[in-house]
């Protein structure tokens with residue numbers, strides 16, 4: 010689902026995102042043990058920092074993938090895989106790894122992540138129905154036709170009054 014075809018905008022503030030990422034950390038705290046954390050860049054970097062702080066993980070790597078050019082999904086590219094060092098820490102199939110992303114939409118990214126580390130625990134803060142079965146843990150489900158606007162992609166702007174046709 011791209012921003013153009015998604016009918017429902019779902020803007021998330023920094024406060025809300027911090028609360029939701031903390032809720033994810035609460036849930037993950039009992040799901041380990043995890044030896045290391047992996048952030049799926051770039052969106053996963055922000056929740057990964059919050060989760061790492063909350064559950065006390067200090068060994069952190071990135072899995073760098075790109076598929077959306079702003080809002081249109083294209084070919085999936087793995088720009089950087091997991092390091093040998095993190096795979097050693099994570100064990101066979103990455104079973105000691107906690108992999109964090111901001112959201113799962115179609116599940117295309119999570120599927121690639123799963124191929125790289127089949128036994129890892131994959132977590133996302135937000136999930137849409139198509140992607141939900143591909144993650145082990147998530148916090149908030151939104152409908153497939155929702156587009157989530159993250160605080161790092163948005164800014165404060167004037168809102169026209171409702172009676173003048175504001176959405």
Ligand SMILES: O=P(O)(O)OC[C@H]1O[C@H](OP(=O)(O)OP(=O)(O)O)[C@H](O)[C@@H]1O
Pocket residue numbers: 049050051052053074075076077078110111112113114115116117118119140
């Ligand atoms: O379930 P999917 O349909 O694969 O979509 C989810 C992915 O899309 C976004 O990343 P994006 O590829 O836009 O890159 P970014 O994290 O660098 O913004 C988001 O951060 C997820 O990683």
Ligand SMILES: Nc1nc2[nH]cnc2c(=O)[nH]1
Pocket residue numbers: 010077112114155156157158159162
């Ligand atoms: N910001 C943002 N990126 C996405 N990538 C895939 N789905 C989404 C979404 O709903 N919001």
Ligand SMILES: [Mg+2]
Pocket residue numbers: 049050051052053110111118
């Ligand atoms: Mg991403």
